[in-house]
Amino acid sequence: MISPIHILTIGLGGAFALGFVPKKAKDAAAVIMLAAIALMGVLTGSWLIGLINGDSAQQVFTAGFKPPFSINLLMGLNEGALTTAVNFIGLLGGIYLYKYLKEAGNHAIMVFLIFIMGLNVVIMTRDIFNLFVFLEIVSIATAGLVILTETGKAVQAGFKYMLATGVISGVLLIGIIFAYYYSGTLNIDGLTQAHIGALRGGSVALLMIMVSILLELKTFPANGWGLDVYEGANAGIGAMLSAATATGMYYVLYKLLVMAGPEWNYWIALIGAVSFIGSNVLALKQRSAQRLLGYSSIGQIGLLMIILGFKDILGDNTPYVAFGILFSHYFAKAGLFWLAGIVKQSDIANWAVIRKKPYFLFLMGTFIFALIGFPPFPSFFAKWELVMELVNTGNLPWVVAILFGSMMEAVYLFRWFGYAIKGENENIEDFKIEWNKILPVGIVAIALYVTGYFTAQHTEAGAAINWIPLFFVAAIFILDFLPVFVKNTIAIIGMALYFYNIYPDLDNMRLVFEAIFMIGGILTLIAGYAYKGKRTGFYPVALLMYAGLTAIIEAQTTLQFFFGWELMTAGSYFLIIRGKRSMPHGLSYMLFSVGGAYALLIGLGMAFAGQDSLGMEIINTISYLPYWAYGLLIVGFLTKTAALGLHIWLPGAHGEAESDVSPMVSAILLKAGVFGIVLTLIGMGGESNSYPWLPYALGWLGAITAFSGNLMAVFQEDAKRLLAYSSIGQLGYIVLGMAMMTHLGWLGGFSYVVNHFLYKAVLFLTIGAVVLRVKTHNMYEMGGLIKRMPLAFIAVMIGIIALSGVPPLSGFAGKWLFYNAILEKGWYLQGAIMFFSGGIAFMYLWRLIHTVFLGQLKDNHRNVKEISIWFLIPIYLLLAGIMVYSVKPQWVLQPLGDMIAQWFPDGQLTWDGGTAFTKYGHWAGTAVAVTIIVAFLVVLALLLISTRKAHKVKQFDITYSGERPERPETTHVAYNVFEGLYKAMWIATIPLVETWWNKVTDFLHDTADIVRRIYNGNGQTYIIHIVLFIIVTYFVIIGG
Amino acid sequence: MTIAKLGYTLLGLFIVWNWGFLMGATFRKIGARLAGRYGIPFYQPWINFFKNIGVRTTITHGVMYYLGPVFRLTGGIGLFFFMPMVFTGDPNGHWTNFSFEGDLILILYFQLFGMLGMALGAGEGGHPYSAMGIARGLAQHAAVELPLTLAFLSIAIQYDTFSVYKIVEAQQGGFQNWVLFTNPFASAAIILAMLGAMGHSPFNLVKAPNEILIGPATEYEGTYLGFMQSAGSILHVMEAVLFMNLVFGGATSWAELIVKTFLIYFWSVFVGMVFPRFKIEQSITWFFKVPLVLGVLAIIVFSF
Amino acid sequence: MEYITITTGFLIILAGLWAIMTRKNIIRIIIGFSLFDTGIHIVMVSMAYVKGGVAPILDKNELLTDTANKIVDPVPQALVLTAIVIGLGVTALMLAYAMKLHSEKKSLDIESFKDLKW
DSSP states (O other): OOOTTHHHHHHHHHHHHHHHSOTTOHHHHHHHHHHHHHHHHHHHHHHHHHHHTTOOOEEEEGGGOOTTSSOEEEEOHHHHHHHHHHHHHHHHHHHHTHHHHHHHOHHHHHHHHHHHHHHHHHHHBOBHHHHHHHHHHHHHHHHHHHHHHOOTHHHHHHHHHHHHHHHHHHHHHHHHHHHHHHHSOOBHHHHHHTTGGGSTTHHHHHHHHHHHHHHHTTOTTSOHHHHHHHHHSOHHHHHIIIIIIHHHHHHHHHHHHHHHOGGGHHHHHHHHHHHHHHHHHHGGGOOBHHHHHHHHHHHHHHHHHHHHHTHHHHGGGHHHHHHHHHHHHHHHHHHHHHHHHHHOOOBGGGGGGGGGSHHHHHHHHHHHHHHHTOTTSHHHHHHHHHHHHHHHTTOHHHHHHHHHHHHHHHHHHHHHHHHHHHSOOTTSOOOOOOHHHHHHHHHHHHHHHHHHHHHHHTSHHHHTOOOHHHHHHHHHHHGGGSOHHHHHHHHHHHHHHHHHHHGGGSOHHHHHHHHHHHHHHHHHHHHGGGOOSOOTTHHHHHHHHHHHHHHHHHOSBHHHHHHHHHHHHHHHHHHHHTSTTOHHHHHHHHHHHHHHHHHHHHHHHHHHTTOSOOBGGGGGSOOSSHHHHHHHHHHHHHHHHTOTTSOTTHHHHHHHSOTTHHHIIIIIIHHHHHHHHHHHHHHTTGGGOSOTHHHHHHHHHHHHHHHHHHHHHHTOSBHHHHHHHHHHHHHHHHHHHHHTOSHHHHHHHHHHHHHHHHHHHHHHHHHHHHHHHHOOOBGGGOOOGGGTOHHHHHHHHHHHHHHHTOTTSTHHHHHHHHHHHHHHHTOHHHHHHHHHHHHHHHHHHHHHHHHHHSSOOOGGGTTOOOOOHHHHHHHHHHHHHHHHHHHOHHHHHHHHHHHHTTTOOTTOOEEETTEEEOSSOEEEHHHHHHHHHHHHHHHHHHHHHHTTTEEEOOTTOSOBTTBOOOOHHHHOOOTTTTHHHHHHHGGGGSOHHHHHHHHHHHHHHHHHHHHGGGOOSOHHHHHHHHHHHHHHHIIIIIOO | OOHHHHHHHHHHHHHHHHHHHHHHHHHHHHHHHHTTOOOOOTTHHHHHHHHHHHOSOEEESOHHHHHHHHHHHHHHHHHHHTSOOSOOSOTTOGGGTTOTTTBHHHHHHHHHHHHHHHHHHHHHHTOHHHHHHHHHHHHHHHHHHHHHHHHHHHHHHHHTOOBHHHHHHHTOSSGGGSHHHHSHHHHHHHHHHHHHHHTOTTSOTTTOTTTSTTGGGGGOOHHHHHHHHHHHHHHHHHHHHHHHHHHSOOOSSHHHHHHHHHHHHHHHHHHHHHSOOOOHHHHHHHHTTHHHHHHHHHHHHHHO | OHHHHHHHHHHHHHHHHHHHHHOOBHHHHHHHHHHHHHHHHHHHHHHTOOTTOBOSOOOHHHHHTTGGGTBOOHHHHHHHHHHHHHHHHHHHHHHHHHHHHHHHHSOOBGGGOOSSOO
16 A cells, blocks of 8 residues: 555645646646546545555654654545545546636646645644644645636635635644643644643643634634635635535544543534534525535534534444535535536526526536435435434434524525526526536536435445335436426336335325325326426426335335435425426425424434334334424424415415426325324324323314415415415314324324315316416406316316315215214314314305306407316326215225224224214215215206206306496406405404514524624634634633 | 105105295295385295296206206205204104204205305306305305304204204203203304394395395296295205204194294394395404304303 | 743734734735734744753763753744744735735725625
8 A cells, every 4th residue: 555645745746747847738737737636536545445444544654753753644544535535526626627727827737736735634644733734735725726816806805815824824833832832742642642631721722723723614703704715716716615625624623623632522512503503594695606605615514513522422423424414515515616617607596597407407406405414415314313313312402503504504505596496597698518617516416326325325224215216216317308208107107016016015004195195196197198398307306206205104214204204305396396486485395394304303313312223113102302302293294284384385386386296296295294293193192192282282273274274265366376275274174183183083184184185186187287278377367167178167066065075075074074073072162163164165165166167258268178188087087086985985984994993992983884973973975975966866857857948048148237248357256256255354364474484584684684794805804803713712611 | 765754755845845935925025014015925936936937948058057056956955855854753753854863064064065056057157246146155154154163063062962853852841951041152153143044134145136136046047046946945944944953942743843943034034124234244244243252152161 | 031032922923913903004914914923933932942951953972961851842943944934935925915916906905805795
């Protein structure tokens, strides 16, 4: 094995050799540089491989002396990995900057090489003075790169950077010399043995060393100089700073923290938390892409500092967690900076241009999801492990702080991503791509997926994750160039085969949900045949959502569950944001989802506390703060069921989604939240649940959600929003039913789960298909469509009868069960609110069918065609389901009842043929249906007999105040039809929840805007920040 | 379900149909006398009915329009089927129709069947007054439903059953056993909310003469109108029977039923004669005041 | 005596810092930085001082006597050389920056280089 000292040989030798390269031979110079970096990478890489295979770490001593009279380098596993990482990113960065450095000349090329070499030594060195020297080399190289290649703002930033790093390294130097004075050694190991922090005077020396390293890491808030460089410098240099320098500096902090001793852990974690939250909050107001990335980098380093501070608690898991976060950040941040250099748009709103080249959008998405910590990226697994361990050791406040910071990060990153996906991009000039720039970006993106996969394999629970659905998604992604018809067929066959394969392994409760997800998925996909062309990007994301849905069903461990949950969130986010005006709704959906996921994460962490496995059964036996744990789980799941207070994303998200996406996200996806609630409630002990207040609160929440969802639906003019609000209300019923925690309540709830799937899919599919034909969502712009689309009308009619609960259709089963359950449980007032909501539902249902299909046909719709056959097929299959359920309710309710009896054995329905009995009454579904049908037919026959020849009249053959109307618009009663109701109930329609969330976001943004003004752009102010930071940390840590 | 039962049920339906017509005529007669007019003869509804089904020409706006009255009449007949009429001590007695002990929830929700079909049929007619009438009707119906539901729940709690038959059974043995006296809050709520359910002035928003002709039925004539009049008369009686069963001890004979439904019906008529029509928002808020409070009280009293 | 040098060193450091934080002219700031650096160097050297010590040059004779315990610690002296070199490099680069900044805005006032902020 070549000694690691030869990294210096290669670096310096390469740099000297560059001096001999003629000025004109720029290509030669650049190639030499790349070769030198590659050589360093090979050297460190071979060490890394060797060390992984069990070679022992090597210490290198210069000049044959032992410390303190020589400097020494260590090549261990950590060093091997990090130097390889630095050289790898250095090589990619060099390739990325190839033309740029070439133009700047040989000097710049030289400096870049020295920069990478310096970082290698910074990572390997075990000597603090040597550390100082190479830190300075790195700083000077960075500033040198800037001045050699840039003009204007970047030079200003470079000067501030020089000033700041100059002062910081001065402080470091004073600390080093004092450390030497008190301990007699410069070697880190020697200082560790000497317990430098415990020596008289040594603690101040240590403080100065530690603080200067913290400052070098650009810790909030003394980091204005760093932000300016991130924003001002070339994106390629920003990428190096963020990926390479930060990685190296972080490792320095790690080394020095060992030296500083465990009493520093807490401070590092605290400073990290302040930095993480502070910079992520301030980033909220950022509009400049590169500066935003700078804030994010600083935040990520803060998070890594927290991990470092908890290294004693994380124990053997520390490298796993730290490397997971570090590598995600390293790849993703480099990728994003590089993208910023390709797109060349400073304002994040202008990033909409990126989707002119869709694969770039994919790259950007990869990086952003990796930063937030979505699966399958390493950060997901690392964050999971971190939270599990921290909760397990009782560090809840830290977890909350971490997740709050992550949440803020999600806000601005997804806002940015939202602009990229949906922003206005017509007037923005397209960007050019060069091979040397796109290659590194592609490589880091692939690297993220690969490292994610291997990170997962590292833990037992992670290794058990079923990757087949994800590979299927990847395959569909690769096949995205194919036409819709082919992809749709592949997707349907894939899902069908998958479902066929796994359904025997599922218990009944999971089977119910899996059937809704998979069969529902297939049915809604059938509608996709109606689309022409390629429908770029639709199939990968739709299948991603289904992959997530099936993963939560199949989950054996909480990790798998959370993995699936996040996949589903990601997939559904992309699906939702495909809609036309869906940018703000996509964002709020994502933020509520992320917030909910974090609540889940904490809840699952609490479930893990004190357990030795991650199996799903641990949520049945939570012993650590169980009230909070179950509460958090429920809140997490309620974000997906859009309970009141957490619902504001839903109307827009579902209303603006594409025609076949709305049923996917409304009829199918919402059930994922219900599934979670069901699991939690079972976990709380079913009938013998010992947390009575939670279901009680949940019950009221469900009732009020039902009421407000339905009431808001009444006042919508947009057909799809009406259905979206209706979904909120319906999910309120389900939540109320489940919260009752009785057999009947659950049966009612499950009855609604099945029913809502059936009729909401029918309604959304039909209305979606109608919207495709008439090109508007506004109901008052439609009317009289029964004449043009009778089949669609029948579908909607059956759908609304089922939804409203009018006998004999299936909805009545739910109503009947609820009445009985309410009476049994004694939740009369909640029940009354719910039944009142049912009455309100009737209004919007009538409005839906009347203003769209009845009344007056508009002139511009006289020639519209019946909705597409591809929509009609799934719609009528679903209608058949409703009909079977209606006529033979026992076929559905009996198995459901048997299933529920395992948790709620008391108070079951008793069945006598088709008649169900409770202690309050009975209901003969089939008999009632038959009675009504017979009566209907008899009356119909009578009418047919007495009006043998009804004369068909035309549309305007009505008498209306003595005039004969001719304009459908003036005759169609559609706009604001429930004005009277509004006058009576407007007070219940005040959007308090939305106002509240707006106030919260405004507050955060205003705070960010005020606080970020401390970065006033003046280099001197930044120095004052640094000095103040040192003083404050001195008083806080050493004490005044 | 013997042929005899079917026969009794159809006979009962016939009685109810005629009784509804007669009550309707009486109502109009009273109204006329109060206004100082002579008024219609008591047999006027039958004349209207036979004239309507006898007209030789009919029009149609389409299939749904055609089915509207079918839904409406089926709704009325179905409601009759599901309602136990005369209490005889036998849950499958002759005058219990096909009620299967009369499930209250079924009755409540089946009321909507006719309303819905009617709303759809009238909608296809395309007349603005139809839509206006329906919109008003639905809004008011929801408001009426709230105190009614609370009161019904209260009665269900009181007797621990949703079976109308059992509720009637429990009220036998003298008027002191009537819900009217055993559960005064629920009864008061029902008696007030009933005004809205009956749809007479001041709550006659759906048909609001002078404003929107006769609301949903505006576009209907001939046989359709005949069917709807029949449905209306049946539904009127059935509403009264429902309240009779729930609050006023039910009926043990047809005579008792006639008397009680007459009185219940005329409670709403008398109120209607005195008070002019509400606007829709006034109507809704009215139900949210006293009737709602009474309903909540009725629940509270019985939940402890 | 030993305290005089170290105190002087710290005073120079503070003077340099004061200049960096308060002077508006970039050249003055750089001079401030030089002072700051020099102060550090003085502190470093003075840390190695031993009362009555001798230069750390050893030959055979002196090894036999007790001189080895009296020599001034050579390590900080070695370090300070490196630090001076680095300080020189940093100062030079700063001056290069000053030139480039001046050529762009014709000003050396640090207040005029606030284009990047917040």
